Amino acid sequence: MKAHWADxxxxxxTVRCRLLILIQPLPxxxxxxxxxxxxxxxxxxVHPHPRYDQLIEYEGKRIPGLCIYSASEFEYDPRRDDISKFLNQLTIYTARHLVWLRTRQLFRGFPPNGVLLRVLLPGETLINDMPSVVFAGDPRRMIMLDYxxxxxPGPTARAFNPATHLKFIGPNQQCWCGSGSTYKSCHRPLxxxxxxISR
Ligand SMILES: [Zn+2]
Incomplete structure (x- = not known):
């Protein structure tokens, strides 16, 4: 197998993860x-798709939901029941997230075009990874963030933003957000x- 720079x-x-799963009323x-x-x-x-519309407060922390469908291949396999689909997507998402954690690089300016400042050591876990505000020159005008x-890893979703959602998800298909409703009666208008607005 070909070596990858992240190897x-x-x-x-082998990381033990603790996940909170909230069951919603069907569908x-x-x-x-x-x-x-x-x-x-x-x-x-800088992370693909946290769900800030599903933000919760838990044990004194504000935690966004995981966008397990839209940030991965996005597929609702009709042969599987929704719980199996959900657990399948969640497992893949969590594994990818662990790779994301271990391969982080510190950029000044928005990646990938920002200046690379630091890379992690093999197996290193970050304690403080808050983005920092950096003032350069006139502090009123130049604000740069370190991220x-x-x-x-793996294929990015075909549908991951409004433009691609509209292109790849039919109005009568399930919405990307996991509501179980059709796209047309859920996020399509939004x-x-x-x-x-973005055009
Ligand atoms: Zn939706």
Missing amino acids: PLLVNM AHPRAYLLDPLFAEHYGL WSGYW DKAKLA
């Missing part, structure tokens, strides 16, 4: 939260509005 970093990858899919290692509120700056941004 040396992925040592001692909605369950929601998932990673309690340990904690999925921090600030990851959203720890990791590698998200995605259309967001796309219109």
